[in-house]
Amino acid sequence: MKDEQPLLAVRNLNQQFGPGCNNCKNPDNRALSKNYCEVCGTVYACRNISLDLFAGEILGVVGESGSGKSSLMKCLYFDSEVTTGEVYLDDEEFIGDNLFELSSQKKRYIRNYKYGMVYQNPVHGLKMNFSSIGNIAEKLIAAGNRHVGNMEEIGKRLLDIVQIPVFRMKEEPRNFSGGMQQRVQIAKALSNNPPVLFLDEVTTGLDLSVQADVLDLIKRIQREFGISMIVVSHDLAVIRMLADRTIVMLNGEIVEQGLTDQILEDPTDKYTQQLVYSLL
Template sequence: MFEQPLLQVKNVTKKYGAGCQKCMSYCSTKLIKNYCSTCRTVYACRNVSFDLYTGEILGIVGESGSGKSTLMQCLYFDVEPSSGIMYFDHPGLKEKNLFHLSAQQKRLIRHKKFGMVYQNPIHGLKMHYSAISNIGEKLIAAGDRNVAKMESIGNMLLREVEIPVFRSKEKPLHFSGGMQQRVQIAKALSNNPPILFLDEITTGLDLSVQANVLDLIKNIQMEYGVSMIVVSHDLAVIRMLADRTLVMLDGEVIEEGLTDQILEDPQHLYTQQLVYSLI
């Protein structure tokens, strides 16, 4: 018996523009990269499909403008896709396309079942709230009202991500980039979500800080068993974290497979260039 995917994503497309007869067939040869010169529509994502399994880390790699961050925004309901299906293997939600749920239902899933760590912490944190208040904000949004419980969870998670408890009442505005990312991770984990989205979280960090953040993510995945989708333009990050990998270019998935397989035997010319850049 085959394992049921925790998350199924099918044919997700996000276009900016109305589209025309020339480009609506989604044929790559009719576009300039991901741009239609006739109607000026930009296809940020085109027919992206994948499965995510329980306890798995799925990597998505590609250059800037490849569509990977737009895809993550669609999955986390920050952006509404133009078309596509997302199924979540959870009681009461099976067989329902999450993209078609009400705004209230989407908010509940965001706060209770999904966690997000953005590339820029300013999108994931309230910089003028304290670190522990940021965690409390997500707990409140999910319906929690017990202040003592929220404070206990907040302090526990800050310790987990190696933020000193004596700094829990400080604002992330005064933290380093690496510390801000760790507060984001703690906030994302506050409701023990089964799925965590990580978007370019090492960009702009010093190499030593990058290594610490990646170690933290790996430890969290092993401890909590949370499934993750990790987006990066850096194949070295994907190599360290991901079990399977999708390679995106111009809004499309051009290659997918086990991460080791892609690293050892890349098939697409673009993937080959990425892999050879590591050598």
């Protein structure tokens, strides 16, 4: 895999909230409390993050609350601005382009055609007063589809894939259980066949049996569609089931990365060891 061209390459991504000061600006000599400067109040949400996502793989991102994993996801999906950094997509339309520096119009195009996103809270990814198939149609319309029959056909097929009964396609997601709402989100995210799918804590708050169903669905989508995914979770059990490779984050930094089996069986970083032992 090291000789392959990554589908998505992130280099030296930094995100900070606040101006910084002499106490915290120097990356080699920062006096921080975790990722927070007690002098000027600056928060360093992501610090010098570099990672690769290869075609057809699932990359896990694990860490405790406040570790920066969701901030990383928001940056990659353009929900939040980066302070500095680069991200490259192996796509003929964007060869050599740092996606963070593109216009808002081009970023919107990437979100509509190249990326899919499944949020921890379905309220952020769905319009709860639209029908389920209407939510899928919204994404298709944003990508330029105007053929009603075609959109309905795509919507029915995707709802069937995520095991939402087609007879419920015109129901609003607010009437669904949490697990079903996540399935509608996944269907919407897949609507334009994106090569990259982001999943942010998609099983948090779900019953264990529902979690298992959602995780099985994600693995099936990976096998059948070959989509590359970045999966964020604080739960190593989720990462163990899904991820081919894993990065471990703490206080905005990557403290360890490698094959998931290697991370779980022989962690080298003290924090990762604590995570793994807490799972046992």
